Amino acid sequence: MQQIFQCVSNGLKGTLQVPGDKSISHRSIMFGAISTGVTEIENFLLGEDCLCTISCFQKLGVQIEQNGTKVKVLGTGTKNFTYPAEVLDVGNSGTTIRLMLGILAGTTISAELIGDASIEKRPMKRVVEPLRLMGAQITGREDGNFTPLQVKGAMLKGIHYSSQIASAQVKSAILLAGLHAEGETSVTEPYISRDHTERMLSYFGGYIERKGTTVTVKGRQKLFARKIFVPSDISSAAFWMVAGLIVPNSHIVLSNVGLNPTRDGIIEVLKNMQADIQISDLQNKDFEPFGTVEVSFSLLQATEIGGALIPRLIDEIPILALLATQANGKTVIKDAKELKVKETNRIDTVVKELKKFGAHIEATEDGMCIIGPTPLHGAHVQSHGDHRIGMMLIVASMIAKGETVIDGIEAISVSYPDFLTDYEKLKSQ
């Protein structure tokens, strides 16, 4: 689907609560399904990715009731999963397929997992390999690196796994499998990736231990249903943080934004760039911190982003690249090779599409360099089917002089179906 956008003439103003966190929403269904009792979820993300997670667990016989953003999971544990009559289709969601492989590996169920054209290209060996070391039986295209994948439940044993990449999906798949394995399972990563799985596991009554970058779980644990409030997704809020900073005359307040320290790298970067950003009303309800984020139009300085910061803001790099086009000086983003295996190769798609607006941006081996500030002009661009590229392009259109035509706008429904409605609200206040 194609849509035409004009630049914003009078600033963006107002208060928004962006939808629930995608990573936490997925995990709330998964933990609800593998524990015993009724898990009641509030502010669940109704994005396509999370709806795929619901549908996959329903196909495994788990009862899930949905009423708007309130969801109930009637958990009876993995022992009561039933053989799915159909393949499990994860759509566009890397989190769904990788974490489900971990969950299914130690059950008595056999299932086939498939996804869309983007999922078909995303590497699965990163989870299949450690799961096989635990005894998992997984087959698939190119020795199990690509979908379709078949998993046949097996007896698992705990391992210690040292991961070469800081990936929450790799870590979570192994830990989830570890819950149904004999003995202890631990994962060490080069830097700490998002820790939602660890937090939720202990919130559901499980035992988990962290020492530095190593996390350990005990096998054969029992988990118990809980009430969950899903904070707003910082990765979705990021688009409005950047819009508020680069669209002249803007002031945006974002409420209940998840501020988990393993996800809040963007706040640190924005402060380094001298952005006018304030955090208030910090709360620590249940197991995930959240608060209010307020931004105003700012004159920004270039920065360098790399190392341990990368996993803390990996999904925000497309929108940070746009922000860097408006900052004074050369911004360097490095150590971010992981961008190449997301919904698209996000180094290539970001650089290619921002160049069309007139940005001075070049790809590097492990990231990109951006020189600013550069006035952008309207362009004919495309999302490449990647939700984060689609939303970044809409924000670019807000400051691009003239008309911007965006192809593939429907991709945004993966994580933020109401993005354009929220845009209208901020324009009209």
Ligand code: SPQ
């Ligand atoms: O779920 P999916 O498709 O992998 O989604 C993305 C995204 O931009 O929404 C990545 F493309 O987020 C990942 C994130 O990059 C979600 C995630 C999680 O919930 O555990 C972890 C990160 O991926 P990884 O590979 O670093 O573990």
